[in-house]
Amino acid sequence: MPWAEAGVLSASGQTAAAALATLGVGKGDTVLIHGAGGGVGGFAVQIAVAAGATVVGTASEPNHEHLRTLGAVPVSYGDGLAERVRAAAPDGVDAALDASGTVAALQASLELVSDPDRVGTVSFQPAADQLGVRRLSTERSPALLTELTELYTAGRLRVVLQQACPLEHAADAHRAVETGHVRGKVVLTVD
Numbered sequence: 001m002p003w004a005e006a007g008v009l010s011a012s013g014q015t016a017a018a019a020l021a022t023l024g025v026g027k028g029d030t031v032l033i034h035g036a037g038g039g040v041g042g043f044a045v046q047i048a049v050a051a052g053a054t055v056v057g058t059a060s061e062p063n064h065e066h067l068r069t070l071g072a073v074p075v076s077y078g079d080g081l082a083e084r085v086r087a088a089a090p091d092g093v094d095a096a097l098d099a100s101g102t103v104a105a106l107q108a109s110l111e112l113v114s115d116p117d118r119v120g121t122v123s124f125q126p127a128a129d130q131l132g133v134r135r136l137s138t139e140r141s142p143a144l145l146t147e148l149t150e151l152y153t154a155g156r157l158r159v160v161l162q163q164a165c166p167l168e169h170a171a172d173a174h175r176a177v178e179t180g181h182v183r184g185k186v187v188l189t190v191d
């Protein structure tokens, strides 16, 4: 595994895996993942699919084909989100993970998932407390990292890198992240 991918897997990969485990996502579940084309969300999609779940993911239109390649049914965020998710998952949504950091994602999740204990966010969101949405555990561990490297080795988990920048171009990396529309992850490298 290249170092740039290893850095991403151990960070966002473990965040996604720990969050899904806290929500108890597994075989037979239908899970909604907000920000499914981003760093954490992209891992969450693949890990949930590998666990046997059906995934509906939110992203902007240019990322829909990318979400399909990860294994998710893509849905656009914005007005009417809950209705679009219902159409994509007519049998209902069992759990929802917010990796977008938006209040709209939390509200739609609470509307769609009957058990509020299975709705959570990994983003810092004051609104989560007000709405009663769980801030999920993202505790990392050697066991979790082992599971992820096994999935990677088996070809069931891809690390998506939008760009890898040498450290002296850190400002460019920050500008890319600040757009809020990175596909996968931006990585800084040191030779």
Ligand SMILES: NC(=O)c1ccc[n+]([C@@H]2O[C@H](COP(=O)([O-])OP(=O)(O)OC[C@H]3O[C@@H](n4cnc5c(N)ncnc54)[C@H](OP(=O)(O)O)[C@@H]3O)[C@@H](O)[C@H]2O)c1
Residues within 6 Å of the ligand: 011, 012, 015, 034, 035, 036, 037, 038, 039, 040, 041, 058, 059, 060, 061, 063, 077, 078, 099, 100, 101, 102, 105, 122, 123, 124, 138, 177, 180, 181, 182, 183, 184, 185
């Ligand atoms: N607790 C932890 O350990 C931990 C670790 C890492 C990250 N985080 C948190 O997790 C969140 C995600 O991090 P990340 O690195 O995955 O971020 P990211 O790569 O920047 O992804 C953000 C995603 O949000 C989507 N998005 C942008 N505007 C949106 C909107 N209005 N509604 C819905 N989705 C929208 C983007 O999709 P499009 O590009 O398709 O628009 C993008 O895929 C952040 O809040 C971060 O702070 C927590």
